[in-house]
Amino acid sequence: MSDIECKLLIIGAGPGGYVCAIRAGQLGIDTVIVDEGEPGGTCLNVGCIPSKALIHAADEFYKITHASQRPLGISVPQPKIDLAKTVAWKDSIVKRLNTGVSGLMKKAGARFVSGSARFVDGKTVLVRKGDEEHSISAEFIVIASGSAPVELPILPFGGPILSSTEALALTEVPDSLAVVGGGYIGLELGTVFAKLGTEVTVVEAEDHILPLYDTGLTRPVAERLDELGVTVMTGARALGFEDGTLQTDQGEVAADKVLVTVGRRPRTVGIGIEELALTQDGPFVKIDRYCQTSMRGIYAIGDVTGEPMLAHRAMAQGEMVAELVAGHSVEWDKRAIPAVCFTDPEVVTCGALPDEVEGTKTTLFPFQANGRAMTTEREDGLFRVVWRESDHAVVGIQAVGEGISELSAAFSLAIEMGACLEDISATVHAHPTRSESLQEACLRALGHALHI
Structure with a gap:
């Protein structure tokens, strides 16, 4: 056994942990970060990054496959997909980012x-x-152990029953796939395989897909799934799997593979949190506005602290905790955190939803009235602004549309800066772009939309 001493110890090198380590190192804090996996955590290795790589590959394959059916005058020979080669490309991106994160932590002195x-x-x-042990003592400790897929007792992971991790590593396109859970992970990966030619069935227990969102946002996604040939069973529960068949309370579904995406759980088992008797918030570690737990000197960030379980939330928390340890006066005061579903079309929400805040109204602008959307053959979707009647302050922005995730920073920036309808409507937006629809939604709320 070797003994290590430091000022700050971080358990978990996911987005929250490694950002905390980098910032702490920049601030001159003696920092050690521990993880049994590669730097980057779930997001970089088996989540956000690899899934977006496969989404891109599937989009490109689908566009080429259906080129002759589109009105652009393009015809190409029937393409083929070598999924093993695609996965190797995806893995190379992950490796590059692993190396980059390791280098950044080292550069910062962590x-x-x-x-x-x-x-x-x-x-x-x-x-x-293995046989090696280290005892690490620290003045401050950050729990950034992340989360893991929830496993159903009736569908334990293994063999044809996949978590998102195994689905991202498949090297052959399955003929059929049942997706248990119609949340963002299930729909993202289900859409990937549907575009690659797999017969996909989604089994969702609630009455509509993406149950955390209202049907105004999910309807374009549901319509697109139908266009892609995906069967969606809502109000349905999985009962078990046997001999290539998923049993549900609405009938049987033939499936070579079953992808289970019914949520994620905090990784608290096995790291000895029970030794500390920390106050819990259900299964999560309870924290205050400084990410401080119930034990002095111990912080918690990211998925282990509960919803929203988003990498960028963890990153912001990690940066804040590093500055707290350095003696800076900071606290968590974020007004809005954008959330993105990388479905087809994409869904972005930021701030308040309709009817969530008293005294607000909601105005939308459809992409059918947007020139840029027409030129990309994707007019499905809309912009939606939630605004306060008393002073026209914008308190929420939502959108669904192709590539809309790239505008998410504008959503959070507007809300954090306290923008009102007049601020956004008076800001010159480039033409022709989808971003004009945000301006148009605000103009419409003020009673003088120009293009609808």
Whole structure:
């Protein structure tokens, strides 16, 4: 056993953990970060990044495959997909980013220790990797252990039953796939395989897909799934899987593979949190506006602290905690955190939803009235603005449309800066772009939309 001492110890090198380590190192804090996996956590290795790579590949394949059916005058021979080669390309991107994160932490002076961590007490953690052990003592500790897919007892992972991790590693396109859970992960990956030629069935227990969102936002996604030939079973529950058949309470679904995406759980088991008797918020670690837990000197960030379980939330928390440890006066005061579903079309929400805040009204602008949307053959979707009647302050922005995720920064910037309808409507928006629809929605709310 070797003993290590430091000022700041971070358990988990996911987005929250590694950003915390980089910022702490920049601030001159003696920092150690521990993870049994590669730097970057779930998001970089088996989540956000690899899934977006496969989404891009599937989009390109689908466009080429259906080129002759489009009105652009393009015809090409029937293409083929070598999924093993696609996955190798995806893995190369992950490797590049792994190397980049490791280099950034090293450049900042943070030390990376590979292994699984477990609390001994509030100041000490034991790290094991094989026969090697490290006892690490720190003045401050950050729990950034992330989350893992929820496993159903009736559909345990293994063989044809896949979590998102295994689905992202498939090297052959399955003939048929049942997706249990119609949330964003299930629909993102289900859409990928549908575009690659798989017969996909989505089984969702609620009465509509993406149940955390209203039907105004999910309807274009549902219509697109229908265009892609995806069967969607709502109000349906999976009962088990046997001999290539998924049993549900609405009948049987033939499936070579079953992808289970019914949520994620915090990774708290196995790291010894019970030794600290930290206050919990359900299954999550309870924190205050400084990300401080119920034990002094121990912070928690990211998925382990609950919703919204988003990488960029974890990153912002990690940066803040590093500055707190450095003695800066900061606290969590974010007004809006954008959330993106990389479905087809994409969905973005930021701030308040309709009817969520008293005294607000909602105005939308459809992409059918947007020139840029027409020129890209994708007129499905809309912009929606939630605004306060008393002072016209914009408190929420939502949109659904192709590539709309790239405008998400404008949503959060407008809300964080306290923009009102007049601010956005008076801002010159480039033409022709989809972003004009945000301006038009605000103009419409003021009673003088120009293009509808």
